[in-house]
Amino acid sequence: MTIPPVIDTESALQDLVSSCHGAIYAYGVVAAQLTQSENALDAIARYRIKRDQLIELCVKLGITPAPARAAYELPAPVKDDVSAKVAAALLEERACAHWATALSYLPKAASRSESKFLQTCALSSFKWSGVIKAFSSA
């Protein structure tokens, strides 16, 4: 499925909602393969809260948010604890890139909380992998 480019508030919000759906799905797969799944389950809860906030904002702005799909492509194959952590780090890095793209299109009132969320994604990526990057990539 082709992801529409982010060009305005509506496409930015749709992209973020879709990113949340994808992350919730992917973390479900990741959690199933981790020997200790608490962090992945916490991440699912974090993305669910964010998804609900974004959907609320969409509704407020008269935008109909796209529903979740049955499945999403994982950022990397997940078959054991190590690969699950790699996938989790990559999905947080992707999320960071999606939020960075959306920032300039978001309503002013939402930009602060979304900036915080971007930082949380970046920190989470580091916690999963221990790797720091100059730029996250989607």
Added chain:
Amino acid sequence: MNNTYVSSFQIDLPRRAFIALIGGSALLIASCGNVRVEPEVSAEEAGIQAIIAEKSKFILAANSVAASYPIYASPLKIVIEHNELHIEALTKFALLAVPQSDASATLEGLLTLSRISAQCSAFSTKHLEFACSGVNPELSRTLGLIAGSEIMHHAFLNATAA
């Protein structure tokens, strides 16, 4: 003395036109003076220049800490390289020449690992604010990515110090 000439001149050159002529001449003279017109710097340009200047100073401080505490040299090298890449990326958005880093810059207050780490966190928040300030979308995206990297640097250096 016959003042017929003066009277006729007043009729030919109305008062308003005379004042406009004087005003115009004054403007012309002023514009011909040695006035140096500074290029107008936009808020976006000023913001980019400020970030580059701060990052350049940060790199000097990080190098200094790395030299003083060799145990931290390796992690700081990575952070320094990333900041150099950030400067390179931001330079593409700068319309004016980017100032070179000033080796004599005051680095006091930055010369410990914990302060370098705190600066990374402060950079991240500040650069996100700039990203959300109505700058062009591509610059905003770049700043968002840089801010993500900076908050990682903060966590990484804290983990190094622990």
